[in-house]
Amino acid sequence: MKRLVLIFLMLAAPVWAVQPDEVLSDPQLEARARELSKELRCLVCRNESIDDSNADIARDLRLLVRERLVGGDSDAQVMDFIVARYGEYVLLKPQTGGSNLVLWAAGPGMLLLALGVGGMYLRRRARVSKSADKGLTEQEKARLKEILKD
Incomplete structure (x- = not known):
């Protein structure tokens, strides 16, 4: 109570x-x-x-x-x-014009920038993983056998 x-x-x-x-x-x-x-x-x-x-x-x-x-x-x-x-x-509700416009736009702008950078990173990573799956070339295999014999 x-x-x-x-x-x-x-x-x-x-x-x-x-x-x-x-x-x-x-x-x-x-x-x-x-x-x-x-x-x-x-x-x-x-x-x-x-x-x-x-x-x-x-x-x-x-x-x-x-x-x-x-x-x-x-x-x-x-x-x-x-x-x-x-x-x-x-002011509890600041004005959205003038110099405050930069502050209002900064948050969504940074979000879009982060999404763009993240998308580019994922795209590059996918390309690298595809090229890594091809395996060794014949020259690389021969060189590896040579190194392992020594």
Whole structure:
């Protein structure tokens, strides 16, 4: 029973990430802030949104998002501001264009390269094994007999 309670408490931990003093009085602005917070990565935690993180920097980022929204910024302006300040690493879903295109294409490109190299290796190996099955030529057999006589 104690384990079950502990499991439920651990699953509910992200609910406590956003502190009551951070919540905006306007429900629409709060909903926008929560949506934006789910798209931003905590700079301390690995692959955890700032909405789920209890880290101090995540709290600062949540407050920054709310400040910008209260100031009248659109969602895109808030995201642009935070990306300009912290870099694209802060995005949980990075953009697929520009210099990131190289990173997105590198994985599949390396896989195709490895498949090509593996295919060439197997093809060469098959050719070598066919030529090895022919056996010795008459000259090689004669030379072998000569060596064995000595």
